[in-house]
Amino acid sequence: MCDVHLPSTLKPLFAGLPRHLDIEAATVGDAIAELDRRWPGLQDRLCHPGPQLRKHIHVYVDGDRGDLTTPVGDRSRLDVIAAISGG
Amino acid sequence: MAKTVLLIGTRKGLFLAESDDRRDWTMRGPFGDGWPIYNAILADDGTLYATAASEWHGAGVWRSGDLGETWEFSGEGIAYPEESGLKVNKVSGLAASNGRLLVGAENIGLFESRDGGKTFSLLSTLEGASGREVWNDPSMQPPGHLGLSSIIPDADDEQKIRVVVQGNSTFDTEDGGKTWTPKNRGLRREWPAPPDPEVGFCVHKLAPSPVDKDRWYQQNHVGTWRSDDGGANWVEITEGLPSQFGFACAAHAHDRDTFYTTVLDPMHTRTMQNGECAVWRTRDAGSSWEKLTNGLPSQNAHLGVLREGMVADRQDDFGLYFGTSTGQVFASLDEGDSWLQLADYLPSISSVRVATLA
Secondary structure: OEEEEOOHHHHHHOOOOOOEEEEOOOEHHHHHHHHHHHOOOHHHHHEEOOOEEOOOEEEEEOOEEEOOOOEOOOOOEEEEEEOOOOO | OOEEEEEEEEOOEEEEEEEOOOOOOEEEEEEHHHOOEEEEEEOOOOOEEEEEEEOOOEEEEEEEOOOOOOOEEEOOOOOOOHHHOOOOOEEEEEEEEOOEEEEEEEOOEEEEEOOOOOOOEEEEOOOOOOOHHHOOOHHHOOOOOOOEEEEEEOOOOOOOEEEEEOOOEEEEEOOOOOOOEEOOEOOOOOOOOOOOOOOOOOEEEEEEOOOOOOOEEEEEOOEEEEEOOOOOEOEEOOOOOOOOOEEEEEEOOOOOOOEEEEEOOOOOOOOOHHHOOOEEEEOOOOOOOEEEOOOOOOOOOOOOOOOEOEEEOOOOOOOEEEEOOOOOEEEEOOOOOOOEEEEOOOOOEEEEEEEEEO
């Protein structure tokens, strides 16, 4: 089970969505697909059709920048970050 | 007494201003979780809708069935088929008519919802419209990336819809979106014409008269125009205005010949000229113009008004409202002769819409 950490900006969009949860997944893409199964529409908020990650959505697996194909292990931490430059 | 609700879309969420007399206002918000809001409406069934686009989470529509107490978001169905290569970067245009909700997008497309904004489906990408081949080229898209910035459905025939493609003209469909016809004859441009000279005009805002379906006005990039035949032909009425550039405008609620516009410095500032806030009014369909300033800031007011930033209600003594890029909202209850400031310190305002509740 990977330890998924989601951005706070998703919570208002999906009733009952926690910030942190455990997901059984082999890759980042699998994890997001599982989240979408539980909260329909969630993948669209993180990915363009394809799917591919939206421009300002970054994912990190155990601290390293990843993408949808990045493997996640049983004890991985997956951080999904709403990132944008600005001031 | 009727209650008036202003729907104020800003860069940081939607605000609702409410009043029983249109003089004392109470403000609620921000709604939509602070997402940038590009337009908002109150549909006939009492549901609030707001088009929104987040840099993080994409585009969709916020809705509230209880005047803003609770909100839900949906972007379900606001997407193009993967094989099209198109992406929805933003939704801006918004209209409700004949029991459906219409939403305009960039990349260019028109989506509809027939279940009150819960799900959407693609109605048209304006395939076949003249000039469309360049609309979704990032190097050809105008700043703001509003895409299909305005949607004006026919009240009686849902097959008929007029849209504005930002930077690329006005188009009509009479077959529910299958085919599109340019409606720009008589407009002027100050840049090279595309292969089809009937398109390629930078239409900022269309303002149909509520009392005469043939009378339309528009403020665009290089002037102000009037149509006396429902938009088939346009006559320039810029003469007498201090600038040809502007975004927001509104038609009088009851008089077809009276029209208001807010012209701006056309250069980088795109603010009202000389730091003086003014609305311009014609009472003779554009033959002459009056500068309206009573109650508006007269100096150091470097503010702009965006294309959806001005609106008139339909009450007998109608109210006229506009919201600024610097977060003020002004109202006039005497046809523009004098103005009251009803809000300040809001985020930059993208749209102002009004609803009257019995």
